[in-house]
Amino acid sequence: MRIVLCYPVEPHHIAQIQAAAPDFEVVDAGQERIDELLPTADIFIGHAKVPVDWDRVLKANRLRWIQSSAAGLDHCLVPGVIDSDIVVSSASGLFAPQVAEQTMTLLLDLIRSQGRFNRANSRHEFIRLPTDDLRQKKVGIVGLGGNGRRIAKVLKPFDVSIVATDYFSFDPPAEVERLLPADAVDEMLAEVDIAILALPLNAQTRGMFDADRFAKMRPGSYFINVARGQVVVESALVDALDSGHLRGAGVDVTEVEPLPDESPLWDRENVIITPHVGAQSRWRVDDTTVMVCENLRRFQAGESIYNTVDKQLGFPSPEVVWHG
Numbered sequence: 001m002r003i004v005l006c007y008p009v010e011p012h013h014i015a016q017i018q019a020a021a022p023d024f025e026v027v028d029a030g031q032e033r034i035d036e037l038l039p040t041a042d043i044f045i046g047h048a049k050v051p052v053d054w055d056r057v058l059k060a061n062r063l064r065w066i067q068s069s070a071a072g073l074d075h076c077l078v079p080g081v082i083d084s085d086i087v088v089s090s091a092s093g094l095f096a097p098q099v100a101e102q103t104m105t106l107l108l109d110l111i112r113s114q115g116r117f118n119r120a121n122s123r124h125e126f127i128r129l130p131t132d133d134l135r136q137k138k139v140g141i142v143g144l145g146g147n148g149r150r151i152a153k154v155l156k157p158f159d160v161s162i163v164a165t166d167y168f169s170f171d172p173p174a175e176v177e178r179l180l181p182a183d184a185v186d187e188m189l190a191e192v193d194i195a196i197l198a199l200p201l202n203a204q205t206r207g208m209f210d211a212d213r214f215a216k217m218r219p220g221s222y223f224i225n226v227a228r229g230q231v232v233v234e235s236a237l238v239d240a241l242d243s244g245h246l247r248g249a250g251v252d253v254t255e256v257e258p259l260p261d262e263s264p265l266w267d268r269e270n271v272i273i274t275p276h277v278g279a280q281s282r283w284r285v286d287d288t289t290v291m292v293c294e295n296l297r298r299f300q301a302g303e304s305i306y307n308t309v310d311k312q313l314g315f316p317s318p319e320v321v322w323h324g
């Protein structure tokens with residue numbers, strides 16, 4: 001039995017995984033050998049950044065479990081995998097602390113005019129501009145999973161009120177005043193000053209923030225995306241910024257990555273861009289390995305695996321999300 005992995009492990013992480021699954025051969029494919037080695041895997045752990053020939057993997061008929069090292073599963077939930085018996089689990093919630101910090105970075109930079117100050121600083125200009133305030137704002141979080149909940153927890157002490165939407169119905173944490181169903185997103189957008197996207201990319205959410213949806217947002221509101229760029233029709237976001245309907249946007253993810261040189265999102269003082277670094281952390285690989293080892297133990301014991309997804313939905317239910 002073979003585990004093939006491709007997240008950036010060091011030898012001590014491999015030793016940890018080997019100890020958790022002594023009967024398995026553990027092979028570090030890196031990104032370079034992933035396409036070659038995936039058909040030989042019983043378990044795959046990682047996030048392939050290179051094209052994978054999934055037909056070949058499915059034909060080999062060996063793979064039993066994909067443990068994604070990313071929360072987003074758009075890299076592996078292809079139709080053949082969805083229709084197969086392969087179990088798929090995500091890294092949902094694993095990066096919640098750093099995604100929440102990234103959200104705060106984008107939000108505070110935007111509201112406190114840091115984009116303008118950075119540009120002025122690069123010209124050695126000491127300008128004093130009025131800024132906006134975070135306190136007393138109403139925030140709407142679209143997707144109250146691992147990331148959304150942590151964002152709510154970190155935001156609340158800034159004296160904001162928070163509402164959210166989610167696909168599932170559950171008792172929200174104390175920081176969230178009201179949890180609405182996913183299809184009430186327009187109702188929520190009409191009442192908030194800041195919308196934060198923390199939902200997965202799937203067939204239902206691709207292009208969900210288009211011109212009609214941006215028009216539902218309150219005039220002068222802010223938009224933050226720490227989810228996936230393709231949930232947004234970026235030309236519609238640009239139009240909403242150009243018209244002044246939106247006051248600003250902070251994006252860690254964009255429709256095309258890297259963001260093309262000619263994108264109108266560059267060079268705007270009211271847009272803060274970070275290069276998809278929401279999951280980055282000095283502890284990322286260590287934390288991932290802890291979850292991987294616990295899930296390996298559960299897999300071998302025939303117990304339920306954290307973050308197992310209903311493959312038709314593409315995301316895990318709140319009861320199984322990993323909270324560290």
Ligand SMILES: NC(=O)c1ccc[n+]([C@@H]2O[C@H](COP(=O)([O-])OP(=O)(O)OC[C@H]3O[C@@H](n4cnc5c(N)ncnc54)[C@H](O)[C@@H]3O)[C@@H](O)[C@H]2O)c1
Nearest residue numbers: 071072092093143145146147166167182200226227278279
């Ligand atoms: N910027 C980054 O580096 C970064 C890091 C981690 C995750 N992500 C993205 O963020 C997403 C969320 O991550 P997570 O760890 O919180 O995952 P998660 O699975 O814990 O949470 C996703 C939540 O979204 C909800 N949801 C699904 N469809 C919805 C809809 N139409 N409207 C409202 N809610 C909906 C789900 O019910 C779930 O509670 C991931 O799928 C990934 O694409 C980005």
Ligand SMILES: O=C(O)[C@H](O)COP(=O)(O)O
Nearest residue numbers: 047069070071072091279
């Ligand atoms: O979905 C995620 O977990 C993040 O977007 C991280 O993606 P990455 O593996 O490319 O950093």
